[in-house]
Amino acid sequence: MPSAHVPRSGSPLDSAVAKVFRRVVPLFVVMLICNQLNRSNIGYAQTHLETDVGIGAAAYGLGAGLFFVAYAIFELPSNVLMERYGPKVWLTRIMVSWGAVSAAMAFVNGPEMFYVLRFLLGVAEAGFFPAIIFYFSRWLPGSHRGRATAMFVAGSSIAAAISGPVSGPLLSLHGFLGFAGWQWLFGLEGLLSIVVGCVAYRLLDSKIEDAKWLSAPEQEALSASVRLEDDARRAEAGAKAASVSRWRLLLHPQVLVFCGIYFAIQLSIYANTFWLPSIVRRIEGTNDVTVGLLSSLPWICAVIAMYLAGRASDRMGRSKPLLIFSLLVAAGGTYLAAIASPVVALVFLCVAAMGFKSASPLFWTIPQGTMHPAVLAPAIALVNSLGNLGGFVAPYGFGLVKEATGQVTYGLYALALSSLVGAALVLLVRRDRSLTGPTQPPEAPETPQPRPGPEAGPASPRPAS
Template sequence: MNVSTSATSSEISHELIRKITWRLIPYLGFIYLIAYIDRQNVSFAKLQMVGDLGLSEYAYGLGASLFFIGYFLCEVPSNVFLEKVGARLWFARIMISWGIVTILLTFTNSTAMFYVLRFLLGACEAGFFPGVLYVMTLWFPFEYRAKMVGSFMIFSALANAIGAPIGGMLLDLDGAFGFRGWQWVFMITGVPAVIMGFVTLAYLDDRPESARFLSAREKQWLHAPLATEDKSMNKTKHGNPLAALLDGRVLLMCFYYIAFPLAAYGLSYWLPTIVKGFGVSNTVNGFINVIPWVIVAIALWIVPARASATGKQTPYIVGPALFGAACLVASVYVPGNAIKFAFLCGAAAGIFAGQPVLWSLPSSFLTGAGAAAGLAAINSVGNLGGFIAQNVVPWIKDATGSNEAPMLFLAASLTVGALMTFWVQALIRRKRGESGMSLTNVVAH
């Protein structure tokens, strides 16, 4: 899609997008980095917490996965509220509340308390990721969104890269000031979210119309292509945002997306355990776990950028996913820790690289409050994949006695997700065709 009408307008558009990008993406990405660390810190705390609470791998996986149940139940209401009250107030509320719950996990003294707090953490954080996706529909024309989502999601890879050595080092603080290492993990990682919640109140703007860093001319320029885009792409505007939940495309994408968080959380949750099996210390484990996430960050930069440059989505979703599935299978059967780890790095890149492109699909047919509800629904149902992974992966390990066997389950799930892309695209294409609009240059075949 080309929204520019002249060379001058093109120059203005690129300069404006660059300005908005630098204002929003690093800040939102940094918040996401904190969120991801707070979500994944449980994978390192697990290395000590299981013994302290007397839990089996399966019971601990259940507790960790209750995060996704709270997330699932609260995500759509959260995004509907965000659309009503604005991103500034709602993101601040999300961060402060999830930071407090993370800190409270420090004082977990029973299985029941662990379960309750993990559920509350999911409920508090619910709405942040789809909220950011919705905010991007307000600030960036469609042609830029896959690349912007990719840039934003790079921070999740950085969170894993940073969180891994931090988690390992905090575990090695075991006994300092009377706290166990796993308690230090929760205590230290919860504080930044509370701080950034208050910073958000002063920094973030809700919409371009109220942005303090944009001139009147820039606001007017940005409004024009976004309004034209909604009409030219024949987007569906639901009067009641909850009506978007009954849209067949949204329903299909809800189940389609499950495969990707399932593979992502299954791998990231289990990777420290696999590396520990190499016979390394907690701190070395943390630093080794930096490597796959650096590779993921590079993939998240390259793949969405290529998708934006070519105007195609399907190859850049299916290709990385099938590559990731193949690497997961290979990691089970190849000999030697180094080669096994190399394939796991490739699997991580394949799992994550196409997801920003995937997230451009719903914004090609949803707009307004319906987009807020629809994006939240897709993400909330899809993230049940995390619940499945954190229960099925340890169950497979307990049943087989192998740290590598769960990778076959993740590979099968990712393959199903990759192939479903063709079905999703066909439905989007058919619905748009029924409305008399060609998919050319909007959703590529």
């Protein structure tokens, strides 16, 4: 929904928002980079795990996917505990625990241990993404959440872009101090997450009132803005929504449509996350370092596309048309990659990545603006949990396909089809009074002000109508 209070240039609210963008958003980006590095580094270690530990394509795909099964099971409980203990404590717990489990991957000695550690990594990470999205809803006016979410989600593409150049040299440490290169990869990246988690504990605050880096007027203005929007949304939803159980709302058809859309997006994201290095290895003359460098190209293109899509969405004030377009681009790029030669396929995978990665931040602006505050946190957790099951289906399915056929062509066909289905589901997104109240929000208490500067970010997209 549109913000009920747009910060006035030079006002305490404008200053507070700018400080959040300088202090909190970059920290969350770094945390997500660590998250994605630890989640996806097995893609670069795959061939070494097969050689040294005996983990074949199907076992690798199953282990990669088990992460998401655990993530889905523990996402909602983790989010509830986050609300109880606060983001400061809970996000630190998440980061330190996933770093420890990731580091333990350096001692994998067979498929069974691989399965167990991947499942535990999912348990450790569960709740991270919805906790960040919920944090934004408690710390930023609606006019800035779209840019903040886009910047945060861009961290996953940044991680994917740098993971190849980082993983290649780490894998080349093979034999140093008696450890294999893949052991250095898991150990050092896990340790990095632990360190960043400790830093986050020092820098984060659970409530605006706890932030000593905000002046008293800034705290008051920011709290009032967020509270005003919550009150306005509750007024829109009316007494009917207030009397409906939050658990019943979680089963609302519109929420399930969100789950289906996000599932389609995640299929493409994680199929490429875990299998892109394998696809790139089809190019003749590649090694660990060149595979890492070439695998970064689609994600670099995705970062640029995400930024442009975010700006376009802010200017249009609607995310829905751009989300449909992004999913169609993903479908077209993936299909063409399946029928092209290895070198040309990499070009089309760059196009596909621009589509499915842009779709993710565009998608999240819609639920944030259409869900009632009373169900926002658990609903986001549900959508993220069920959608992330695509992270199980994609790598495991690709593993089965590759083991059966020796290639991943049919898997790419399936991904193209899933993106088309996701685009069709976006057409089913509608406003519903049980989730959002009347189509038009109550009149804002203040007249519109000039657009905020780039540091604070432009207005977030309005929810699709």
